[in-house]
Structure formats: C-alpha cells, structure tokens
Amino acid sequence: MKKVINWLSNNLDKVTHFAVSIVLTIVIGAIFFHTSVGLPILNAATAGALAALALGFIKEVVDFMRGGKFDAKDIVADFIGSAVGLAILCLI
Numbered sequence: 001m002k003k004v005i006n007w008l009s010n011n012l013d014k015v016t017h018f019a020v021s022i023v024l025t026i027v028i029g030a031i032f033f034h035t036s037v038g039l040p041i042l043n044a045a046t047a048g049a050l051a052a053l054a055l056g057f058i059k060e061v062v063d064f065m066r067g068g069k070f071d072a073k074d075i076v077a078d079f080i081g082s083a084v085g086l087a088i089l090c091l092i
Helices: 002-010 012-035 041-065 072-091
Strands: none
C-alpha cells in the first residue's frame, strides 16, 4: 500500500488527468445523449470521450506554448480516463 501511495503522490498530475477525463467524458456524453434526438448512448459516450481527449490535448499544447513541456504521459492518462468514462456511461 505504501508503494501505491508513493506512486500516487509522485504522479498526482497523471491521476488528475485520469480523473478529469472520466468526469468530462461522462458529463459531455450525458449532455450529448440528452440533447440529441435519437443519438444512441454509445455514440454520445464516444463523442464525450473524444471531447475530453481533445481538451486534454489542447491543455498540453497550451502548456508547451507557455514554455512547459508537452507530456505524452498526460495524454495517455487522458485516454485511459476517457475509456473508463465511456465504459461507465454505457453501463449506467
């Protein structure tokens, strides 16, 4: 358990990307599902996941343009979070 806590504290940025991507995917997917006429939940969830990924990518580009580094691991965390959000949205 101590190793997990150490990893989480050292990678808090990745955990944040993961969690925010889950939430964005679910919220945006639910909005698409409830505001679109006849859009199946899988399509709405996919649109939510793609939107969350796009926002994560834009965030990394902005970080890079401000003199930071473009972190591909953040994009991976966004991708995994979006996939989990998509699965959750399709299951509820």
